[in-house]
Amino acid sequence: MAAEETIRVLVIEDHHVVRQGLVALLNVVDGIEVIGEAADGVDAITQFRKHQPHVTLIDLRMPRLSGVEVIQRIRMETPQARFIVLTTYDGDEDIYRALQAGARAYLLKGMTTEDLVSTIRAVHAGKSHIPPAIAQRLAERMGTEELTPREFDVLEQIVHGRSNKEIASFLDISEATVKTHINSLLGKLGVTDRTQAATAAIQRGIVPLESLRKPKQ
Amino acid sequence: MAAEETIRVLVIEDHHVVRQGLVALLNVVDGIEVIGEAADGVDAITQFRKHQPHVTLIDLRMPRLSGVEVIQRIRMETPQARFIVLTTYDGDEDIYRALQAGARAYLLKGMTTEDLVSTIRAVHAGKSHIPPAIAQRLAERMGTEELTPREFDVLEQIVHGRSNKEIASFLDISEATVKTHINSLLGKLGVTDRTQAATAAIQRGIVPLESLRKPKQ
DNA sequence: GAAGTTCTCAATCGATTGATGGATACAGGG
DNA sequence: CCCTGTATCCATCAATCGATTGAGAACTTC
Numbered sequence: 001m002a003a004e005e006t007i008r009v010l011v012i013e014d015h016h017v018v019r020q021g022l023v024a025l026l027n028v029v030d031g032i033e034v035i036g037e038a039a040d041g042v043d044a045i046t047q048f049r050k051h052q053p054h055v056t057l058i059d060l061r062m063p064r065l066s067g068v069e070v071i072q073r074i075r076m077e078t079p080q081a082r083f084i085v086l087t088t089y090d091g092d093e094d095i096y097r098a099l100q101a102g103a104r105a106y107l108l109k110g111m112t113t114e115d116l117v118s119t120i121r122a123v124h125a126g127k128s129h130i131p132p133a134i135a136q137r138l139a140e141r142m143g144t145e146e147l148t149p150r151e152f153d154v155l156e157q158i159v160h161g162r163s164n165k166e167i168a169s170f171l172d173i174s175e176a177t178v179k180t181h182i183n184s185l186l187g188k189l190g191v192t193d194r195t196q197a198a199t200a201a202i203q204r205g206i207v208p209l210e211s212l213r214k215p216k217q
Numbered sequence: 218m219a220a221e222e223t224i225r226v227l228v229i230e231d232h233h234v235v236r237q238g239l240v241a242l243l244n245v246v247d248g249i250e251v252i253g254e255a256a257d258g259v260d261a262i263t264q265f266r267k268h269q270p271h272v273t274l275i276d277l278r279m280p281r282l283s284g285v286e287v288i289q290r291i292r293m294e295t296p297q298a299r300f301i302v303l304t305t306y307d308g309d310e311d312i313y314r315a316l317q318a319g320a321r322a323y324l325l326k327g328m329t330t331e332d333l334v335s336t337i338r339a340v341h342a343g344k345s346h347i348p349p350a351i352a353q354r355l356a357e358r359m360g361t362e363e364l365t366p367r368e369f370d371v372l373e374q375i376v377h378g379r380s381n382k383e384i385a386s387f388l389d390i391s392e393a394t395v396k397t398h399i400n401s402l403l404g405k406l407g408v409t410d411r412t413q414a415a416t417a418a419i420q421r422g423i424v425p426l427e428s429l430r431k432p433k434q
Numbered sequence: 435g436a437a438g439t440t441c442t443c444a445a446t447c448g449a450t451t452g453a454t455g456g457a458t459a460c461a462g463g464g
Numbered sequence: 465c466c467c468t469g470t471a472t473c474c475a476t477c478a479a480t481c482g483a484t485t486g487a488g489a490a491c492t493t494c
Contacts, residue, residue, distance in 0.1 A: 015327050021238025088305060089426070110232050148471060161413030163450070176474045183452065184471090193452075193480095195412045196378030202419055203429045209306075212420045365440060381481070393443050400482070410450085410482075 007124045008035045010053035012044040012070070013086065014062045018109065022057060025113055032120060041065020048074050048081070055124050058103075059086045060094045068094055071101040082123050093205035096138055105129035147185055147206075154181040159198045159207045224341045227253045227270035229261040229287065230303065231279045235326065239274060242330055249337060258282020265291050265298070272341050275320075276303045277311045285311055288318040299340050310422035313355055322346035364402055364423070371398040376415045376424045 009026060011034055013019040023034045036051040038044040040063045048056065056074075060067035067085065074081050083103040087095060095106055104123045107115060122129045130138070147155065150171075157167040164182070168175040186192060189200050201207040226243060228251055230236040240251045253268040255261040257280045265273065273291075277284035284302065291298050300320040304312060312323055321340045324332060339346045347355070364372065367388075374384040381399070385392040403409060406417050418424040 016329055017235055017238040017242065017326055017333075019238070020241050021234040021236070024237050024241035025234065109234055112233060116234075150472070158412060159416055161408065161410065161416060163410070165450085173472090174474060176476090177472075179452065180473070181471095183454090186452080191378065193378065193380070195375060195415050198412050199376055199378060199415055199419065199429055202416065203426060209420060209426075212416055367441060390441085391443055393445085394441075396482070397442075400484090403482080 005031075007032045007055060007120060008051065008053045009033065009120060010036045010038070010044075010047055010051055010056045012038045012041075012047075012056060012058040012062070012067070014039045014059060018059075018086075022116075025116065026120075029113075029117055032117065039063075041067070041070045044070045045073060048078075052078075054082065055120050056081065056083050057086055057107075057120075058083055060098060061087075066094070068097045068101050071098060071103055075102045084119055084123055084129075089205075095134065099130070099138065106131065106134055147188055151181050151185040151188070152206075154178060155185050155197060155201050156207050156211075158182070158194050159201050160212070161198075222248075224249045224272060224337060225252045225268065225270045226250065226337060227255070227261075227264055227268055227273045229255045229258075229264075229273060229275040229279070229284070231256045231276060235276075235303075239333075242333065243337075246330075246334055249334065256280075258284070258287045261287045262290060265295075269295075271299065272337050273298065273300050274303055274324075274337075275300055277315060278304075283311070285314045285318050288315060288320055292319045301336055301340055301346075306422075312351065316347070316355065323348070323351060364405055368398050368402040368405070369423075371395060372402050372414060372418050373424050373428075375399070375411050376418050377429070378415075 009032055011019055011022050011026075013022065016039070019037055019039065023037065026032050026034050035053060036047040038047045042064045044058070044062075044065070058067045058070060062070075065073075071083050079102075081102075083098075084105045084107060085095060085098045085103045086107055086109060088109050099106065105119050105128060107119055119129050153171055154167055157170060162170065164175050164178045167178045171178070182194065182197070186194075186197055189197055191197050191200055202209055226249055228236055228239050228243075230239065233256070236254055236256065240254065243249050243251050252270055253264040255264045259281045261275070261279075261282070275284045275287060279287075282290075288300050296319075298319075300315075301322045301324060302312060302315045302320045303324055303326060305326045316323065322336050322345060324336055336346050370388055371384055374387060379387065381392050381395045385395045388395070399411065399414075403411075403414055406414055408414050408417055419426055
């Protein structure tokens, strides 16, 4: 199956070095051709429309439009589009959303060339390619309940180190109510106190690490 | 200054894609040549001895031997060696250690090609190149005291969500002692409770995020 | 051996936290 | 309309936490 068809790949990745690395790796592979690149979400959609790639490699963390949003929008107009999600950190909550949005596979940036190439071929052939470890974690997460918006607000404040009193004042509710929300979210996260809730929230990417240094808008 | 001297660069980076990207970017630049690559700390030292590069690009998070250790060991035998630290996340506590160990510059992986090239040239010319934002943060950190080993043990347990009683039992000391250590480390971290201590520890890279999923050996 | 660190422990006390039970509102489905 | 589920809110109370003070033992460093 030498010259069956060249797989046309679009690479969406904001880190210049990583994007260049992907292109350099892929362009020496037989049967794969990088036909476009994008460094942010908006450009990604433009490039997709222009080139209509077979397979799109996409980073999740990007300026302007997140990877998940890009996948959702593109699949609105091109449902058969095939995406492989790239991510640095595998605790990422967004992976789960991306796969729900229709991504077919998932790769860590520490992957080997063989991983990359075989995954691209598999996805182009219509297969999905989720590592067992991720599949299991996804299954676990399916069973767990989603946090309500209010619970999310409270969790965000907990991660930022606010006390119940401060959270109550910030959200303009009573301290007792804050405690109720905390109690609920502790149960949903499967933890027993606020410190565990904070680390779990960071680890799972529910509250992004980047938000910590900022003085909360 | 066209053909003054070709700068010989060694690239130490465990992520295959990133390494490939750096090499691809640098090899098209006039006056810079990548003369070696390494994917882990031990190999890094071997490659350094073999090629004696002018400038070494080095990632901090690596298997076998950390970037900081590599810098320290190489500078033991080659004090004039020049390092540029690469890192993904700029909250990294290790940056500070790397610069103390003798790194001359620091680059985020989201940098542009111009950043990369000009930094390599600057460092090769003997200059240092620390972004103002990092310099300021370093200055701040200089004033703060280091945690003692025991305080670090306790902080690690806090991040893992253990209660004082559990920490006491785990470290085989009394709960009172645990409280003493917590009191000290709260002061040194500049925070007021354990939840803030946990998020600060993660944010600054004092306790690595990867250690969270594991059931604590 | 004097000085400095670190680690250890204790006791007290006010503040914070988390568990529990319960109230209200509001949405479909039957 | 009633029932069920869900999200929001509040109060009480015991357990935990953090601040504070003081002090002895082990280990460096000079």
